Amino acid sequence: MNQEFDVVVAGCGVAGLSAAVSAAEKGLKVAILERATREERGGQSRYTEAYLRMKAMDQVTDDFETHLAENLGPYNDPDLMNEMSTGRDGWSHQARALAITDTEVIANFAEHVPATIKWLQGLGVKFDFLPTQFLTKTQPRLLPVGGGWALVEALAAAAEKIGVTFFYQTTARKLITDDDGVVKGLQAHQQGKGVLRLSGKVVLACGGFEGNPQMLTKYIGPRSVYLRPICKGGFYNRGEGIEMALDIGAAPSGEFGSYHAEPIDPRSGVAEASVFIFPYGILVNKQGKRFVDEAPGTVDAYYERITRQIYEQQEGIAYVILDQRVKSIPNYRLAIRTDQSAIEADSIVALAAKLQMPIEMLSETLTQYNASCKSSSQYDPLNLDGVSTEGIYPPKSNWALPIDQGPYIAYPIISANVFTFGGLKVTPEGQVVNTDGEPMPNLYAAGEVIGMYYTNYTGSTSVLKGLVFGRLAAHHLARSK
Ligand SMILES: Cc1cc2nc3c(=O)[nH]c(=O)nc-3n(C[C@H](O)[C@H](O)[C@H](O)COP(=O)(O)OP(=O)(O)OC[C@H]3O[C@@H](n4cnc5c(N)ncnc54)[C@H](O)[C@@H]3O)c2cc1C
Numbered sequence: 001m002n003q004e005f006d007v008v009v010a011g012c013g014v015a016g017l018s019a020a021v022s023a024a025e026k027g028l029k030v031a032i033l034e035r036a037t038r039e040e041r042g043g044q045s046r047y048t049e050a051y052l053r054m055k056a057m058d059q060v061t062d063d064f065e066t067h068l069a070e071n072l073g074p075y076n077d078p079d080l081m082n083e084m085s086t087g088r089d090g091w092s093h094q095a096r097a098l099a100i101t102d103t104e105v106i107a108n109f110a111e112h113v114p115a116t117i118k119w120l121q122g123l124g125v126k127f128d129f130l131p132t133q134f135l136t137k138t139q140p141r142l143l144p145v146g147g148g149w150a151l152v153e154a155l156a157a158a159a160e161k162i163g164v165t166f167f168y169q170t171t172a173r174k175l176i177t178d179d180d181g182v183v184k185g186l187q188a189h190q191q192g193k194g195v196l197r198l199s200g201k202v203v204l205a206c207g208g209f210e211g212n213p214q215m216l217t218k219y220i221g222p223r224s225v226y227l228r229p230i231c232k233g234g235f236y237n238r239g240e241g242i243e244m245a246l247d248i249g250a251a252p253s254g255e256f257g258s259y260h261a262e263p264i265d266p267r268s269g270v271a272e273a274s275v276f277i278f279p280y281g282i283l284v285n286k287q288g289k290r291f292v293d294e295a296p297g298t299v300d301a302y303y304e305r306i307t308r309q310i311y312e313q314q315e316g317i318a319y320v321i322l323d324q325r326v327k328s329i330p331n332y333r334l335a336i337r338t339d340q341s342a343i344e345a346d347s348i349v350a351l352a353a354k355l356q357m358p359i360e361m362l363s364e365t366l367t368q369y370n371a372s373c374k375s376s377s378q379y380d381p382l383n384l385d386g387v388s389t390e391g392i393y394p395p396k397s398n399w400a401l402p403i404d405q406g407p408y409i410a411y412p413i414i415s416a417n418v419f420t421f422g423g424l425k426v427t428p429e430g431q432v433v434n435t436d437g438e439p440m441p442n443l444y445a446a447g448e449v450i451g452m453y454y455t456n457y458t459g460s461t462s463v464l465k466g467l468v469f470g471r472l473a474a475h476h477l478a479r480s481k
Contacts, residue, residue, distance in 0.1 A: 003031070003196075007474070008030075009023075009030065009032045010203070011207060012032055012034035012042060012043065013046070013152070014447065014467050015446035015469065017152065019203045020164045020203075021162065021164070022471045022475060023477055024159065030159075031165045031167060032167070033188055033206075034170065038166070041156065041168065044210075044418075044419060045148040045151060045152050046148055046149050047149075047232070048147060048148035049272075051132060051143055051463075052113075052463060052464055053141065057127060065106050067458040068101065069103060071453065071455055071458060072100045073100055080092075084098070084103060091437070093436065097425070099425065101450075104428045105426060116471055119471070120154070120467070129141070129142055130145070132334070135279075135299060135331065136383065136384065137299070139459070141460050167190065169191040170189070172187075173188055173240060177248060183442040184442070185200055186202050203445070203473050205445070207239075207448045208237050208259075208423065209422070210229045210417045211229055211237045212238035216417075223316065226315060226415070227259070227414075227416070228417065230262055232271065234419070242449055245443065245449075250432045250443070251432075252422065253426075253450070254421045255454040255455065256421070258420075260421070260462070261307035261416070263275050263414075264338070265340050266412055266413075267412065273337055275338060276303060276336070276337075277320060277336050277411070278294050278306065278413070280325070280326050280332075281323075281326065282320070282396070283306070283310065284321060284365055285313040285318050286314045286315060286318075286357065287357070288357045288361035288364075292394055293394045293395055295399050307415045308415065310413055311414070316414055316415060319411065321409070323405040323408055342410065343411070345406075348363050348406075349363065369396075369402075374390050387399055419462060421451060423448065426444075426445050426469070430445060430446055430476060431473075447462075452465060
């Protein structure tokens with residue numbers, strides 16, 4: 001081994017930093033490996049605003065556990081689910097290794113959120129209920145002031161102060177195991193220098209595989225070519241942490257064929273160039289046809305499902321069509337984060353030409369949609385108003401006003417890949433579980449490396465997952481020293 005530590009952490013986002021600082025606070029000698037430079041450290045965490053699914057500084061939302069539990073994948077075996085509602089000691093082999101997040105993991109996650117926030121406050125992070133980009137919402141969201149960047153900087157500063165050793169431009173490649181297959185350290189590659197071997201117990205916190213086209217194609221499919229990481233940080237996450245653990249027998253968890261979808265403007269290179277304004281217009285594909293109910297409920301609860309429909313369209317793209325009415329919605333600009341200008345035209349015919357869309361089809365779509373908008377007397381843009389279309393498929397369930405007040409406005413929208421869902425199965429303490437459902441000695445996971453989500457992401461839990469499981473892993477490590 002080149003160097004010896006108690007703990008070697010792969011990844012310098014919120015998950016890795018939370019693990020590193022917590023372990024160092026417990027007196028452990030810690031190394032943290034980061035593929036990026038010091039200036040670009042922080043992965044996805046650096047770019048997120050970090051909405052947190054919390055209703056108070058010390059309380060998660062009422063639906064935090066139930067939403068996670070209700071989105072554990074379709075058609076789960078009822079016998080195994082029943083079995084898993086009892087203590088894990090008596091679980092069968094099948095239940096122990098099932099590729100879902102068990103309820104004890106969810107419960108421990110939720111339970112440790114308030115203490116984690118308090119700990120971060122102690123490190124100087126401030127939190128508040130700030131405005132979000134969702135004009136309508138069902139759940140409150142707490143935010144760190146300064147977003148994920150503030151979390152990364154506060155944690156990294158604490159890590160530097162407490163003596164954590166940072167290895168920048170260093171990519172974790174392989175777990176080092178002994179003859180019995182027990183993890184003993186990490187092998188990494190230092191850019192420009194070569195191989196580095198570090199001994200110690202390992203925390204894998206190096207993100208999902210949103211930056212790895214090969215894994216995206218393998219797990220999500222060839223259409224993933226139409227996806228793009230939502231920010232530059234995502235390109236660093238190439239799934240090595242997940243693969244190196246699977247290689248030595250770790251159990252998978254989470255939906256490998258899926259990811260968290262967010263609607264973005266493909267013309268923009270800024271982080272999270274989101275376009276959440278579609279509930280107030282219509283969405284059309286390249287043929288100029290509607291394909292989805294643009295407003296089935298509040299935007300925070302439905303944007304992911306609608307974005308998945310956009311991804312399914314030809315070339316994975318759609319266009320939101322709006323008229324001047326949108327400008328009378330209070331704070332409507334909050335819902336448009338792209339730095340690119342709207343595509344505008346005085347007539348639908350001219351707009352179709354600018355969008356290179358069949359003119360007759362777009363005109364026909366608008367004519368039919370406008371004719372289906374019957375009554376607008378209850379119109380209320382900031383609340384579900386039930387102002388819906390009649391006699392058209394797909395329907396539009398709220399805010400269905402005609403689109404007839406030019407100049408007309410359009411934005412292109414694709415699905416961004418915010419992060420991938422597939423990852424590793426863990427115990428409530430963040431220990432990686434093997435394919436026989438047993439904790440793997442000396443191996444932990446935190447953040448996106450943990451596979452937790454299926455189908456419908458429980459919004460605003462991913463940053464918390466990193467922060468909480470980083471700490472849980474560190475505390476378990478300290479206890480088992
Ligand atoms: C724009 C955006 C908006 C988001 N909005 C929200 C939100 O509002 N609320 C929410 O809860 N979640 C949100 N998310 C998701 C959330 O930010 C991430 O899931 C979370 O920050 C992941 O933390 P992490 O530490 O697991 O991964 P990351 O922060 O991505 O950190 C992974 C680190 O590992 C490094 N790395 C990768 N591979 C290796 C390797 N082989 N060796 C060494 N280092 C490696 C990377 O460089 C990076 O530093 C958002 C994400 C983005 C990008």
